[in-house]
Amino acid sequence: MSTKSASRPLRLWAFGDAHVGTDKRFGRCSLADAISQSEFGGSEGGPSFPWDIAIDVGDMSGAQHSLPDDAEGEEIRKQFSVLRTHRREDIYSVCGNHDRSGLSEPEAWWWQKWVDPLGEHTYYSGVDATARRYPIEGRWERYSFRIGNLLFLMMSDRNEPTQQIGRGTLGGNPGGVVSGETFQWWKTMVLNNPEAVIISVHHYVLKDTTVASGEWEGVRKSANGQWQERYHRYFQQGTPxxxxxxxxxxxxxxxxAFEDFLSEHPTRVQMWIAGHTHTNPGDAYGGKTHIEQRWGTWFINAASLSRYHAPLTTLPMSRLLTFTPGSPGVRVQCYLHTSQYAPQGWYPKAEKTIILDRPFRW
Structure with a gap:
């Protein structure tokens, strides 16, 4: 690598919770609009911005009391097709709870078919594994890729077979899930790569890390003592x-399990990027903001691109992370995709520089 190339920053766009089907019913293309804004700017004055890769933290689907279907998958493929200055393969995805398939269906068949990070269903997804600038190693449920000394550990949400009742035959049960095999893989990758800057990605944050991530903080009680929707909908038998x-x-x-491991191995994981809980960038419910550090790990909530899914708190926004070679500092900027909360574009009040325990290098 040339000296000039080695000195250029890495710009990572983190987004999620596009809930394409939900916004489409309201005449809005949540994913396509955000992509076009990033490449060419927004119709409300938001500037374009450069990015090298993107991390999609899941919930492409808007399925709520039903399961994702091929019609929504085709719409997602269509919205990805607005990419002009980037490849489809520049976007790395994990499965969110609304992307799950039902217990009676092949696991995550819809997400594997239409989002398809491994490029195993190119005819449907349009993803060509050989076109990845940074190749993937693993399987749909857990995979990794490297950029310089950064190691990304990508973990998908999945069905929890012991839970028989939830949302849409468990197609989108609210509580986050990983398998025991995925947790063991994650631990092994963390312990076997002590020199890497490890960035974990899952649809969910860990307990008591970012805004509203505490027990019973996703839903709230009404004045008459009944549980009701807030950030998430209340499902009595869905681990609310x-x-x-x-x-x-x-x-x-x-x-x-993850919390105990990180407590025992502080700073071994430098960053955890997730979404799931949609809200405005100034929200600090439960005494936690969108960007917090615990166990030496920076947790970042990057949600959401949707405007209409979970409408009580949803606000379209995303994050841009800039890694500078030779520096441990990572600039985290917040981009508002509409002008609901503040003018479309960068929202300086939510910007933060986080410090890793070692510098980034190509």
Whole structure:
């Protein structure tokens, strides 16, 4: 690599929760609009911005009391096709809870078919694995890729077989889930790569990290004492107490498996990027903002691109992370995709520079 190339920054666009089907019903193209704004600017004055790769933290689907279907998959493929200055393969995705398939269906068939990070269903998804600038290693549920000394560990949300009742035959149960195999893979990757700057990606943050990620913080009680929708909808038998964080690991509820590991190995994971809980950039419910540090790990909530899914709190926004070679500082900017909360474009009040324990290098 030339000296000039080695000195250029890496710009990572983090977004999620496009809920394409929901916004489409209201005449809005949540994913396509955001892509076009990033490449060419927005119709309300928001500037374009350069990015090298993008991280999609899941919930492409807007399925709520139903399951994702091929019609929505085709719409997502169509909206991805507005990319002009980037490749489809510049976007790396994980499966969110609304992207899940039902218990009676092949697991995550819809997400694997239409989002398809491994490029195994190119005819439907348009993803060509050989076109990845940074190749993937793994399987749909868990995979990794490297950029310089950054190691990305990508973990998808999935069905929890012990839970038989939830949303849409468990197509989108609120509490976050990973399998025991994925957790073991994650631990092994973390322990076997001590020199890497490790960035974990999942649809959910961990418990008590970012805004509204505490127990019972995803839903709230009304004046008459009844639980009601807030950030998430209330499903009595759908682990509503853990609706805002990664709740199930290896079939165990509220397992704290990741939290305990990070507590025992502080700073080994430098960053955790997620979404799921949609809200405005100034929200600090539960005493937690969108960007917080615990166990030496920076947690970043990048949600959401949708405007109409979970409408009580939803606001279209995303994050741009800039890694500068030779520096441990990472600039995290917030981009507002509409002018609902503030003028479309960069929102300086939400900008933050986070410090890693070692510098980025190509």
């Amino acid at each position: 107490q853990g609706a805002s964080y990664l709740y199930w690991v290896d079939g165990k509820p509220d397992s704290r």
